[in-house]
Amino acid sequence: xxxxxxxxxxxxxxxxxxxQPAPETQGGVVNWMRANLFxxxxxxxxxxxxxxxxxxxxxxxxxxxxxGIWTAPSLSACREILQGATGGxxxxxxERWNQLLxxxxxxxxxxxxxxxxxxxxxxxxxxxxxxxxxxxxxxxFTAIYPFLAYWLIWGGSLLVPVxxxxxLVAGYLVYSRLVTMSFAAGFFGGIAAASLVWYxxxxxxxxxxxxxxxxxxxxxxxxxxxxxxxxxxxxxxxPFGIALALGRQSSMPIIKWICVIFIEFIRGVPLITLxxxxxxxxxxxxxxxxxxxxxxxxxxxxxxxxxxxxAEVIRGGLAALPKGxxxxxxxxxxxxxxxxxxxxxPQALKISIPGIVNVAVGLFKDTTLVSVISMFDLIGMIRGxxxxxxxWNGVYWELLGFAALLFFVTCYGISQYSQWLERQLNTDxx
Amino acid sequence: xxxxxxxxxxxAQMKVSDEVAIQISNMNKWFGSFHVLRDIxxxxxxxERIVIAGxxxxxxxxxxxxxxxxxxxxxxxxxxxxxxxxxxxxNIDRIRSEVGMVFQHFNLFPHLTILExxxxxxxxxxxxxxREAEETAMHFLEKVKIPEQADKYPGQLSGGQQQRVAIARxxxxxxxxxxxxxxxxxxDPEMIKEVxxxxxxxxxxxxxxxxxxxxxxxxxxxxxxxxxxxxxxxVEQNEPEEFFNNPQNPRTQLFLSQILGH
Numbered sequence: 107x108x109x110x111x112x113x114x115x116x117x118x119x120x121x122x123x124x125x126q127p128a129p130e131t132q133g134g135v136v137n138w139m140r141a142n143l144f145x146x147x148x149x150x151x152x153x154x155x156x157x158x159x160x161x162x163x164x165x166x167x168x169x170x171x172x173x174g175i176w177t178a179p180s181l182s183a184c185r186e187i188l189q190g191a192t193g194g195x196x197x198x199x200x201e202r203w204n205q206l207l208x209x210x211x212x213x214x215x216x217x218x219x220x221x222x223x224x225x226x227x228x229x230x231x232x233x234x235x236x237x238x239x240x241x242x243x244x245x246x247f248t249a250i251y252p253f254l255a256y257w258l259i260w261g262g263s264l265l266v267p268v269x270x271x272x273x274l275v276a277g278y279l280v281y282s283r284l285v286t287m288s289f290a291a292g293f294f295g296g297i298a299a300a301s302l303v304w305y306x307x308x309x310x311x312x313x314x315x316x317x318x319x320x321x322x323x324x325x326x327x328x329x330x331x332x333x334x335x336x337x338x339x340x341x342x343x344x345p346f347g348i349a350l351a352l353g354r355q356s357s358m359p360i361i362k363w364i365c366v367i368f369i370e371f372i373r374g375v376p377l378i379t380l381x382x383x384x385x386x387x388x389x390x391x392x393x394x395x396x397x398x399x400x401x402x403x404x405x406x407x408x409x410x411x412x413x414x415x416x417a418e419v420i421r422g423g424l425a426a427l428p429k430g431x432x433x434x435x436x437x438x439x440x441x442x443x444x445x446x447x448x449x450x451x452p453q454a455l456k457i458s459i460p461g462i463v464n465v466a467v468g469l470f471k472d473t474t475l476v477s478v479i480s481m482f483d484l485i486g487m488i489r490g491x492x493x494x495x496x497x498w499n500g501v502y503w504e505l506l507g508f509a510a511l512l513f514f515v516t517c518y519g520i521s522q523y524s525q526w527l528e529r530q531l532n533t534d535x536x
Numbered sequence: 537x538x539x540x541x542x543x544x545x546x547x548a549q550m551k552v553s554d555e556v557a558i559q560i561s562n563m564n565k566w567f568g569s570f571h572v573l574r575d576i577x578x579x580x581x582x583x584e585r586i587v588i589a590g591x592x593x594x595x596x597x598x599x600x601x602x603x604x605x606x607x608x609x610x611x612x613x614x615x616x617x618x619x620x621x622x623x624x625x626x627n628i629d630r631i632r633s634e635v636g637m638v639f640q641h642f643n644l645f646p647h648l649t650i651l652e653x654x655x656x657x658x659x660x661x662x663x664x665x666x667r668e669a670e671e672t673a674m675h676f677l678e679k680v681k682i683p684e685q686a687d688k689y690p691g692q693l694s695g696g697q698q699q700r701v702a703i704a705r706x707x708x709x710x711x712x713x714x715x716x717x718x719x720x721x722x723x724d725p726e727m728i729k730e731v732x733x734x735x736x737x738x739x740x741x742x743x744x745x746x747x748x749x750x751x752x753x754x755x756x757x758x759x760x761x762x763x764x765x766x767x768x769x770x771v772e773q774n775e776p777e778e779f780f781n782n783p784q785n786p787r788t789q790l791f792l793s794q795i796l797g798h
Contacts, residue, residue, distance in 0.1 A: 428641075431645065437637040439629050
């Protein structure tokens, strides 16, 4: 450096400069505040204004929260205790806690069953969500869980979920045997085998074998109903969404058009219409006397709705992959299912995570729409039995605030998980 | 047949067998109404190293992509390793597993490690046990001189390293024919040599190779035939000496003067 003559162009470096640490940023609270809060006059004014607004909000909410009454039998009792002072009447939450969680018709001596199912849910999804931490063997429990949870929540004979599982296993076995010949043979053969098992099992009367006390779908309610609908519909709509997205890209025109029409139709219809169809209209099309469980109907509708959206999100992920990935997979001789499963979908799904989570969170919140078709989920319970009761008529803020908090915690948890997952899967620049 | 003994011979002296590896006759292809490949006739013998040159848009990449059915030809006949290319998917998959391909942009799988990139196809297509596939992969990674990168992800490697991994990935399938689609065009000048060295080594082992490339030094060194294409047609083909020193077609002369003259 120093040897450079003023007008000469030629220059030869004789020593290379080693890496040096970056200059340290100046610390200190005052420096930070000066840089971030009061860097100019207008920014200073905005800071002071923001602090003032924050103070107003907090000074209003804090006494309401801190002064809250947690033990009182009714709203009027609450008001007597408060004597006109500011304070929330949170005792509605403690009084009606079980109703908020389980609905008002679920037998109270059976609350342990859905609670156990809820706890086991975490055991079941842990190896899926944190596949690096938990052993793959735990996935066996994940496979059993849906049937176990059904048995716990709805009760009845254990043989009902067992035959349901047996049908699926039979279908899968036939599928894997026939799929080497052709996919269509495997697909329809599998469906036929599963139906056969279910039909034969339907002929056997096993009403009381290993039975728990049955609880009817009508009696489900509260946040439990939201959780059932949310979990089932999200976990079903992802595989359906993948199938629809791949179908939409298919080179086979019939499959392609079925998928396109399905997606466009379902996306073009409000969810609430579909729910009304499920609750009212569908009954006209079914033969009289058939009982087609309402929750099942709602699950089908919400799953269809969500899978159409997820299909479009995944289609975006598929389109974002460079064509070279398809070509590299092809040139190595991988067939279509292998290329999709090993190369294309892992990458496309990774790109689609934010979109899928967006749909999943939206779907979970949309499960509260079932209150419109007179199902008593969390919102249905609040609007119906609780607010309509003489004791708690008028307790809006506390109840709806609680519902908001419950949904927020769940949805924020999902969102945080998805961001963590994205970081885990980021192999591009590590 | 493929396991010819490794001998140190200069390319020109290397004997090419009489066995036909690829036979293309009267092949035509259109992109929409654009006639990209016109009446292509080409016979490649086992052990031959062919370099295809030509201006961009002349159809040279499309030609080699037709050989492993990444592009579909509309007229004519392509026979690879005794199998005629048809729309039968099983035929296509079989040909693809016998024909390795190296792309301009490497096309490694970014979500898999280098080792997994190399073992994926042998495990799933060839049904080779994982342990054995990993041994083969390490063998070829050593051959392309990057065994120490096996557990990294493609995004952590330089372009030249990625391209050598791509070559190793193809070799792990033990292909009988290798296609190279401008393998050095996306590389920094300093990295071109390391990839070309790998390709030269491969050629010296007697691999049947078709390379689309602008590296004329490589063509002189290893090719036993150079093909010049323009406007979707084979304009001229000859042995490298003759091709470079004594080009016949005026289009070839112009092309060579432009790429060698600067």
